[in-house]
Amino acid sequence: MRMMARLWALAALAVLLVAVPALAETAKVVATVASPAGTLAVRVELDGEGRPAYAITRRGTDIVAPSRLGFLFTDQPKMERGFALAGQSTRTVDETWEQPWGEWRTIANHFNELRVRLKEKAAPVRELPARELDVVFRVYDDGVGFRYEFPDQPQLKTVRIADELTEFAVAGKGEAWWIPGGEWNRYEYLYQHTSPDAVGQAHTPLTIRLADGTHIAVHEAALVDYSAMWLRRVEGTRFKAVLAPGAQGAKVVRAAPFATPWRTLIFADSAGGLYQSHLELNLNEPNTLGDVSWFTPQKFVGVWWEMHLDRSTWSTGRKHGATTANVRRYIDFAAANGIPGVLVEGWNVGWDGQWFGNGNDFDFKKPTPDLDLPGVAAYAKSKGVSIVGHHETGGGVSHYESQLGAALDYAQGLGIGVIKTGYVADAGQVERVDPNGTQLREWHDGQWMARHHLLVVTEAAKRHIAIDSHEPIKDTGLRRTYPNWVAREGARGMEYNAWGEPKNPPNHEATLAFTRMLSGPMDFTPGIVSLRGKGDTPIASTLAKQLALYVVLYSPVQMLADLPENYAKYPDALAFIKAVPVDWSDTRVLNGEIGQYATFARKDRAHNANGGDDWYIGSVGDDQPRTLTVALDFLDAGRDYTAHIYRDGPNADWHTDGHPMTVENRTVHQGDTLTLPLARGGGAAVQLVAGKGR
Ligand code: NOJ
DSSP states (O other): OHHHHHHHHHHHHHHHHHHSOOHHHHOEEEEEEEOTTSSEEEEEEEOTTOOEEEEEEETTEEEEEEEEOOEEESSSOOBSSSEEEEEEEEEEEEEEEEOSSSSOSEEEEEEEEEEEEEEESSOSSTTSOOOEEEEEEEEOSSEEEEEEEEOOOGGGSEEEEEEEOOEEEEOSOEEEEEOBSSSTTTTOOOOEEEOGGGOOEEOSSEEEEETTSOEEEEEEEOOOSSOOEEEEEEETTEEEEEEOOOTTSSSEEEESSEEOOEEEEEEESSHHHHHHOOHHHHTSOOOSSOOOTTOOOEEEEEETHHHHTTSSBSSSSTTBSOOHHHHHHHHHHHHHHTOOEEEEOSOBTTOSSOOTTOOTTOOTTOBOTTOOHHHHHHHHHHTTOEEEEEEEOTTBHHHHHHHHHHHHHHHHHTTOOEEEEEOOSOTTOEEEEOTTOOEEEEOTTSHHHHHHHHHHHHHHHHTTOEEEESSOOOOOSTTTTOTTEEEEOOSOOTTHHHHOSSOOOTTHHHHHTTTGGGTSOBOOOOOOTTOBOGGGOBOSOOHHHHHHHHHHSOOSEEEOOSOHHHHHHOHHHHHHHHHOOSOEEEEEEEEEETTTEEEEEEEEOOOSTTTTOOEEEEEEOOSSOEEEEEEOTTSOTTEEEEEEEEEEOTTOBTTTBOOOEEEEEEEEOTTOEEEEEEOTTOEEEEEEEEEEEO
16 A cells, blocks of 8 residues: 555655756746847746746846746745746836945946845735745846845735845856865965865855856845845856855844845956956945045054964963053154054953953953053054954954943044954854843854844944945845945965965965956955965065055055064165055956966055156965066056056075065056066066156
């Protein structure tokens, strides 16, 4: 009898398999929209079962094959099939807007939008009407963003999302650069370079280069009150959204109506083309803070690298780094070199025990007894310098929130305009304590932390303080809406060159340029001119490359991360680092191959004597010596520029000695070419000072 039942079940399954044809075979196109110049087009399909899917063509060919849309819920049936089209509308937007600070001053925002309303043919919940869901596509010539909008409806008042069913079926063979999503070290992994069909579960941006040279970056924009999206490969090159977990079952809980973050795909013919896209910024809401001229992009030094070298400690005692005398030493160095900020880590009570993953001893208003913080802040002010604050939470986020207002008031009172926050705890180990005392463990990129970061950013904005988050949630372009969220870490930074096992490889930065940096500014902390980590170990860089990082890896807050005594040994390098701006009116990627080399040109936005007319070039390589030629097409016609070129010296090689650097000064003009020889682990930096017309 049991055998018979099994046979029947198998037969039924076989019928089902035959009876349910593949999505593409019976799918009917129900709506389409093309980009303004027609480069990209999106079509929305419904298959015979009423399953919605979207597909994207680029120059007439499918680049994203039909990919499913939908949701799983924790408290009602999934939304994924049985849909009919209930309506559609389109509109066009063509505008420009200005960034208060950034890589480009003016951003063009030109897209065609398609909104489709999907309605279930039958209600899955008896006595209630069928459910509805909007999907909105914004189609640009260089990319597509789409998001779901949950209308207000009686059967979905509170939406409890178990997971998203969104797919990205990237067409074709190629290469992928990615870091694992959902692993203990958050975003701090070495980039893997594999075939796309060897990706496991990845964070975004996920960067792919197809065999025909098309570059694709999959990411998200405007991650607000929602869990971050990881991408899990389902089969072949079909990826599926996986939302970061929440501690209470559902990954996202929201009251309708609401919109999800945008799911984004940028398409370009080159790696540089991915970087030049403004899709991420454009898909975020405009500035809600109004005038943010109280934040000035700036460089800073700090009591920092010495701790990572183990020469001093965050904790108090004999080796404590943040003493009054030592902080004054950094203030003197900053003042003498025109550097506006001094970061002080280990300034407060709470570092003495096990703070990693346990921040409950931190007091964000109480300096250690050996630091006269009001005194050093006043000393800094007298020298035209200000303190950069530091709020390391150790992942004790509820504890931090309980002090947040008072901590920010205290910082404001000291004249602190930028605070670096930190969340050092393993992934999934953020401590949340609810008002009723319930202790929960959250993920760094779950909905609860997405909310936390915006609480910090908005509270800081009220006090004219900018935030630079370490161990953050990934960047999704929210600096447009909240321009005081100025930078984040969110990848392996320079600190891995102090103590990493292994350190960052020589091609790390040429990889970051087209992966992590697609999401937004990174506080990488460049400028280790000693080229040495803990125990005098060499780092995979030449001196010229350290200079190039200030141009290639954009941030409006850039550290001079090395010790003052090391800068004294390399005056040429210091001269470039002092001169290089942190705010730009234009950016061009001159060349780049992911993980091999990258050359960026950026135009100064400063309102200085030179009116922001100077250009800077940074070029970083990998472990191969190579010579790059760059055309100076972007310079003003008929104008002299004095080029100060900092390039790898004839014997520079990070394996032996990365320090040899040749400094050459010459006059150049629009149309000239520069030849940049990159050593192993090398780079080049160029300052182009605009002069008078010829
Ligand atoms: C990790 C951060 O990335 C680093 O910059 C900081 O010094 C330590 N946490 C301590 O907060």
